[in-house]
Amino acid sequence: MANSASGESVTERLVRVLATFSSDRTAQTPSEIARRAHLPMSTAHRIVEDLTTAGLLDRDPRGEVRLGLRLWELAHRGSEVLRLREAARGPMEQVQASIREHTQLAVLENGEALIVERLSDPQAGLNIARVASRLPLHATSSGLVLLAHAPDDVREQVVQGPLRRHTAHTLVDPQAVRHALAEVRATGWAICPGMVSEASTGVAVPVRAGAGRGAPVVAALSVVLPREAEAPRAVAAVLARAARLISSALPDGRAA
Amino acid sequence: MANSASGESVTERLVRVLATFSSDRTAQTPSEIARRAHLPMSTAHRIVEDLTTAGLLDRDPRGEVRLGLRLWELAHRGSEVLRLREAARGPMEQVQASIREHTQLAVLENGEALIVERLSDPQAGLNIARVASRLPLHATSSGLVLLAHAPDDVREQVVQGPLRRHTAHTLVDPQAVRHALAEVRATGWAICPGMVSEASTGVAVPVRAGAGRGAPVVAALSVVLPREAEAPRAVAAVLARAARLISSALPDGRAA
DNA sequence: CCTCGCTTCCCGTTCAATGAGAACTTTCAC
């Protein structure tokens, strides 16, 4: 754009505006957006107007801004995530039926685990993650699975980057993380007691695109158990079976 | 942007690029995008690159472009559609279980019906519509329901606009449509035999935001029956019950 | 070897986007 004080592309700014929305803030005033996206008032107002006429945002009569229908529509017109979710729904429901805890599916996105599907039993314990929210890679079972099978450069970048401590059990030493990842690769699952929150244990397995051990890992399937639950390895076995079901429903992974 | 030949806003163009994707075309080359979005080659390439670094698009190793994870993520961070889908899933599954045909939920979007959720039984007949696809308002049961409860100006614009004929039973006369709409309002449902395709009958009812007859209509719940099925009115009654369930799970509609 | 289509790089032109500011409206506290 002409004259941007900070030398950003228009696209960047549009995304920044859209990214000010979250599961908690689904409606906000243009001024709030300006503040949260660090944009000058008048600029924010103009961008909001543009996005509104494009349908990516909607303004309700009160003047508050929400994410627009068209954004949802575009995202549903053929993202990979949709195929993945579709393939995963059945197997995830089976897992859910037999284990009765939160069941999650996550993919690797820009150094974090992005949750793409989640089934939760009302009877199950408290839950942190929601669909479309992100989790740290080094401190969650899904994250470790994704990281273990990520390309070398991505893995190293995360391992060497700052590793935030969530609980006393969080792995914050690069070497410790590398060890854990090697074990995940060897066993085929990750079991993480109390790494994010003291009270729960995460169990996760890789989901591959297509059959075969060598097929690329595209997602991690996980459940969150209460810490005191025994038999996490039995749970891992259940997950592994479900993961194979998902894999076989997925187009073969030479594509990705 | 500086120099745009056609006086469009940047945002418009970005959306045009994103809109070249569809359920059928989930991957395309930048050049294809250029052609379909009617953009000069170099411009399309640049925009694709921008959108890619912003995460709204992804390029696979082959060079083909796909919708990016981040687009999906943003759309799932608090659109109204999500609430609606969530509230509707249970009741829709009940409908599905008792009727065993395609069950759909649609909202009004810019002069068309946008399908936001769909459950389909493998045993059910052929199906046209997918999630995130659009249907004409004047020729479908969902469409007529939405149109019947739309603001006056929207309704008149559609009724007076061109009404495409799909089959011999499609309503293409403005006055006929107005009559149909009045009946939909009076009875509380729409039954459309053979309007889109000769072989099927659509049945739809309004879904309101919150309890009470006066609450605003936010969606249409419908099923597609084989034309020869008897008892469409019994089906409408089942739908109406489900719609009330959905409504009660929805935040009260003074908001919208 | 040549052709054809896609992609990438280059570069002069230009006007859309920009953002400070002022005026106006709504909201709320007292």
Place this chain on the structure above:
DNA sequence: GTGAAAGTTCTCATTGAACGGGAAGCGAGG
């Protein structure tokens, strides 16, 4: 009722980012 605070809608001069034609590079296919 009055005043302050916050949000919104304008205006407008400035300017560099976006634009797009063109050429060069790349690769597949005949």
